[in-house]
Amino acid sequence: MRIIGSVWFRFREMRLRTLPSTLWKGWRSLGPTAQGLGIVLAVLGGLGPVLPVALFVFLILFMIYAAWAYSINLITGMTGYVSFGHVVFAGAGAYALAYGVTAWGIHPLAGVVAAGLTGALLALGVGVVTLRLRGAYFAIATLVTALAAVYIVSGTPALGDGSGIRFYLGFQIGTQYYAIWTLLASEIALTWWVTRGRIGLGLRALRDDEDAARAVGINVPRLKLFLYVLSGGFAGAAGSVFTWFNSSAFPDAFQLAYSLDMLAMIIIGGMGTLSGPWIGAVVVNVPRQTLLKLLPQGQPIVIGLLVILIALFLPGGIVGIIRKYIPEARRYLE
Amino acid sequence: MTARLKAEAVVKRFGGVTALDGVSLEVSQGAVLGLIGPNGSGKTTLLNVLSGTIRPTSGHVFLDGERIDRMPAYRVVRAGVAKTHQIPKPFHGMTVRENVTAAATFGAGLREGARVRDEVGRVLRLVELEPRADVPASALTVQEKKRLEFARALATGARFLLLDEIFAGLSPEEVRASIEVFRRVQAELGFGAVVVEHVMRAVLSVAHRVLVLEEGRSIAEGTPQEVVRDPAVVEAYLGQEAARAPT
Amino acid sequence: MADPATLVASLVYGILLGVVFAAIAHGLNLIWGVTKVVNAAHGEFIMLGAYGAYFLNLAWGLDPLLAALIDAALGMIVGVAFYFAFLHRELRGKERIGHQTEMVTLVATFGLALFLVNVTTLAWSMSPVGLRYNPGNAVLGGVTVPLGGVYVGIASLGIIAATHVFLTRTYLGNAVRAYSQDITAAKLMGVNPTTVAALATGLGFAMTMAGGALLTVYLRVGIRPDIGHLYAPISFVIVVLGGPGKMWGSLVGGITVGVLIDVLQVFIPTEFAYAAAFLLVIPVLALAPEGILR
Numbered sequence A: 001m002r003i004i005g006s007v008w009f010r011f012r013e014m015r016l017r018t019l020p021s022t023l024w025k026g027w028r029s030l031g032p033t034a035q036g037l038g039i040v041l042a043v044l045g046g047l048g049p050v051l052p053v054a055l056f057v058f059l060i061l062f063m064i065y066a067a068w069a070y071s072i073n074l075i076t077g078m079t080g081y082v083s084f085g086h087v088v089f090a091g092a093g094a095y096a097l098a099y100g101v102t103a104w105g106i107h108p109l110a111g112v113v114a115a116g117l118t119g120a121l122l123a124l125g126v127g128v129v130t131l132r133l134r135g136a137y138f139a140i141a142t143l144v145t146a147l148a149a150v151y152i153v154s155g156t157p158a159l160g161d162g163s164g165i166r167f168y169l170g171f172q173i174g175t176q177y178y179a180i181w182t183l184l185a186s187e188i189a190l191t192w193w194v195t196r197g198r199i200g201l202g203l204r205a206l207r208d209d210e211d212a213a214r215a216v217g218i219n220v221p222r223l224k225l226f227l228y229v230l231s232g233g234f235a236g237a238a239g240s241v242f243t244w245f246n247s248s249a250f251p252d253a254f255q256l257a258y259s260l261d262m263l264a265m266i267i268i269g270g271m272g273t274l275s276g277p278w279i280g281a282v283v284v285n286v287p288r289q290t291l292l293k294l295l296p297q298g299q300p301i302v303i304g305l306l307v308i309l310i311a312l313f314l315p316g317g318i319v320g321i322i323r324k325y326i327p328e329a330r331r332y333l334e
Numbered sequence B: 001m002t003a004r005l006k007a008e009a010v011v012k013r014f015g016g017v018t019a020l021d022g023v024s025l026e027v028s029q030g031a032v033l034g035l036i037g038p039n040g041s042g043k044t045t046l047l048n049v050l051s052g053t054i055r056p057t058s059g060h061v062f063l064d065g066e067r068i069d070r071m072p073a074y075r076v077v078r079a080g081v082a083k084t085h086q087i088p089k090p091f092h093g094m095t096v097r098e099n100v101t102a103a104a105t106f107g108a109g110l111r112e113g114a115r116v117r118d119e120v121g122r123v124l125r126l127v128e129l130e131p132r133a134d135v136p137a138s139a140l141t142v143q144e145k146k147r148l149e150f151a152r153a154l155a156t157g158a159r160f161l162l163l164d165e166i167f168a169g170l171s172p173e174e175v176r177a178s179i180e181v182f183r184r185v186q187a188e189l190g191f192g193a194v195v196v197e198h199v200m201r202a203v204l205s206v207a208h209r210v211l212v213l214e215e216g217r218s219i220a221e222g223t224p225q226e227v228v229r230d231p232a233v234v235e236a237y238l239g240q241e242a243a244r245a246p247t
Numbered sequence C: 001m002a003d004p005a006t007l008v009a010s011l012v013y014g015i016l017l018g019v020v021f022a023a024i025a026h027g028l029n030l031i032w033g034v035t036k037v038v039n040a041a042h043g044e045f046i047m048l049g050a051y052g053a054y055f056l057n058l059a060w061g062l063d064p065l066l067a068a069l070i071d072a073a074l075g076m077i078v079g080v081a082f083y084f085a086f087l088h089r090e091l092r093g094k095e096r097i098g099h100q101t102e103m104v105t106l107v108a109t110f111g112l113a114l115f116l117v118n119v120t121t122l123a124w125s126m127s128p129v130g131l132r133y134n135p136g137n138a139v140l141g142g143v144t145v146p147l148g149g150v151y152v153g154i155a156s157l158g159i160i161a162a163t164h165v166f167l168t169r170t171y172l173g174n175a176v177r178a179y180s181q182d183i184t185a186a187k188l189m190g191v192n193p194t195t196v197a198a199l200a201t202g203l204g205f206a207m208t209m210a211g212g213a214l215l216t217v218y219l220r221v222g223i224r225p226d227i228g229h230l231y232a233p234i235s236f237v238i239v240v241l242g243g244p245g246k247m248w249g250s251l252v253g254g255i256t257v258g259v260l261i262d263v264l265q266v267f268i269p270t271e272f273a274y275a276a277a278f279l280l281v282i283p284v285l286a287l288a289p290e291g292i293l294r
Helices: A002-013 A016-029 A032-050 A053-079 A087-103 A108-130 A135-154 A173-194 A197-208 A210-215 A220-246 A256-269 A276-289 A298-313 A317-325 A327-331 B043-051 B073-079 B096-107 B113-126 B142-155 B172-189 B200-206 B224-229 B231-238 B240-244 C004-035 C042-060 C064-091 C099-124 C147-169 C171-181 C183-188 C193-218 C228-242 C247-267 C270-279 C281-287
Strands: B004-014 B017-028 B032-036 B058-063 B081-083 B160-164 B192-196 B209-214 B217-222 C137-140 C143-146
Touching: A032 A053, A032 A173, A053 A173, A053 A197, A053 A220, A053 A256, A053 A276, A087 A108, A087 A135, A087 A220, A087 A256, A108 A135, A108 A173, A108 A220, A108 C281, A135 A256, A135 C099, A135 C228, A135 C270, A135 C281, A173 A197, A173 A220, A197 A210, A197 A220, A197 B096, A210 A220, A210 B073, A256 A276, A256 A298, A256 A317, A256 C099, A276 A298, A276 A317, A298 C064, A298 C099, A317 A327, B004 B043, B017 B032, B017 B043, B017 B058, B017 B192, B017 B217, B032 B043, B032 B200, B043 B073, B043 B081, B043 B160, B043 B192, B073 B081, B073 B096, B081 B142, B096 B113, B096 B142, B113 B142, B113 B172, B142 B160, B142 B172, B172 B200, B192 B200, B200 B224, B209 B224, B209 B231, B217 B224, B217 B231, B224 B231, C004 C042, C004 C064, C004 C143, C004 C147, C004 C171, C004 C193, C004 C228, C004 C247, C042 C064, C042 C099, C042 C193, C042 C228, C064 C099, C064 C147, C064 C193, C099 C228, C137 C147, C143 C147, C147 C171, C147 C193, C147 C247, C171 C183, C171 C193, C183 C193, C228 C247, C228 C270, C228 C281, C247 C270, C270 C281
Parallel strands: B032 B192, B032 B209, B081 B160, B160 B192
Antiparallel strands: B004 B017, B004 B058, B209 B217, C137 C143
């Protein structure tokens, strides 16, 4: 659409001799948070080849969680519509890859793309019906969809019934690493774009007061659907990398626990922010993979308490708290 | 050809309640129609139907001959009909300027940054909100919030404004000032308007014609002076006794 | 095609199950209708009620019906505590519950749900438990009905009926109803909003936990910390079907869901029956009155 047109136009305007200064200006315009995230991503990307396997595994799982956090941030964080059933997209993507690899023998990377499309299409279908509903009803409708998905998948022979789908593709963590890295980087870029300019303004209006947003001419339904489809697509793609990593897809790919994790990540990190999902992913995923192997329930308990605390006393999550109590940080952390 | 906004035999039922029972009205661009009536007579419902916020049970709304009653509200805005809210709904997280920018960007569909900035500046100057342009909307006074509602509606480039009690809740001095602003802006920009009001002074000052609603039906229409003396109107507001008393 | 006897049997089982579902959902319904708060931890209190019945059975051999009474008393206390811990701050003084409050309470209760599931898993592990209660079967009109199901069905109806009586015949009950319709008006009539909201929450939790106890009859070896993940959505579906705040709606919704699940299983695989029962809520929401649409 118009966005592609304007990007292309600007692209064509660049002459080669002005390329360095254009790039520098582009970099400057990102803002400190995006720059920070960009550097972290670059480090993660660059270090890939030299990492020990254990760290590889750790980072793959972390990035999957971060990708999920960014995906739910696009809808729940940006619009305030709580997607309790977001796991349904991750699960759909998981099965899409598993099915594609086993039934059609496609390459897992193609499976990731297929998973993304599956998630996006599913979000389109679900969103068209459910995004019209108010707050709590939307949440319930998505919850119900996720639950129904568990049953449907368990009862479909082609999808392995209750026993799921297993496959074996060999040791591919390198490719998996860069697949999820690409997904995460795209999501962060997209989140950055969506908080800026025209769409950013429309979103802020939408989040602030949906009725008033309509009253000033914002096409609210289309905006919500656009975000939901994107979030579904990324959740699906990330979910498929998870399946790829585990070499299997089971009905528990749809279990509520994943949705709850996704929500917890953005609530703790800060909904609708650029760095919130990352921070949330660190808080939720890192301890789980490290210290708390000893006490598996300890970490979710802390997470639960954190969510309660934040909801009742410290809205805005960690990013919100920092921005509120350290005004100097506002320029740097978004 | 002047643009025309027309409602034809609009009926709106909510469950067992009939809020509008076959109301028709017509406004031309440049004219101001006052819409008055006792509480519960259906004024706000009528504005909501005109703006596309709710759909009529039956009847149509036309803008320049094109049916707009089945259009979603945001499309109606883009087509040229903008409504303000009785209780102002500013975007609290944004400044005054950003509020108006949103309206200019989406309602009027302006694309280039410079054009948007110019238009926003112009509107802010017109409604005398320029000194407060960079204040967060949450910090505004009631009168300023109402001005902001007005400014947003203007910034959408609408040819017809639907104003819901824009003079209510203001002190007499504030009412006077707001009437001034409205008259000046309306004369300069030439939009058509349907103004729902309880403040009689405002209606008499700004409206060219007035339509009176009672229980969802139109009971009188004419110039403000005619309508105010109409016994049916007096009765609707004050009861039969008052209607019989000499004016 | 299935034979009539099987169908009738499924219908009966469905109704018996549905009535218990209704009792479980009733608590959610009451709280939602009165305080306009959606309790995301609803399922976890059902779970606690079930565990309560299990431990009471283990320690003193109490059957679920008795356990339900004790759970109800417990639930009352827990509910009031819950109100003051989570809701009071948000609801106090407000006469209209806005979007912001909806979100805050939803998220806070969600955190509580997370907390509860994991604390109980820590305490009692994920291994499912069940309690021993089997009063046998009876044969009514050619259909074999499990008496356990009948007893808890009656108890569930009792819960709903008792609530109805309370809401319509007592002063406090009427105060609750007035509050749920219009807080301002209720206040003007001398109703203390805090008392009403706390009471309603307490009652709601009492019903939820009692319902959880009654549910154990159907959870023969299936009481686990995460059963809330199944029964909460069921409750939400029931409340939406019946209409939040409409007290008899729980019964209508509950029986609908129960019957759907059991009867559909005769025709289509179990999994799809469950899926269908859940997905039913979406078309209902889509076609519903303007009240719940944006």
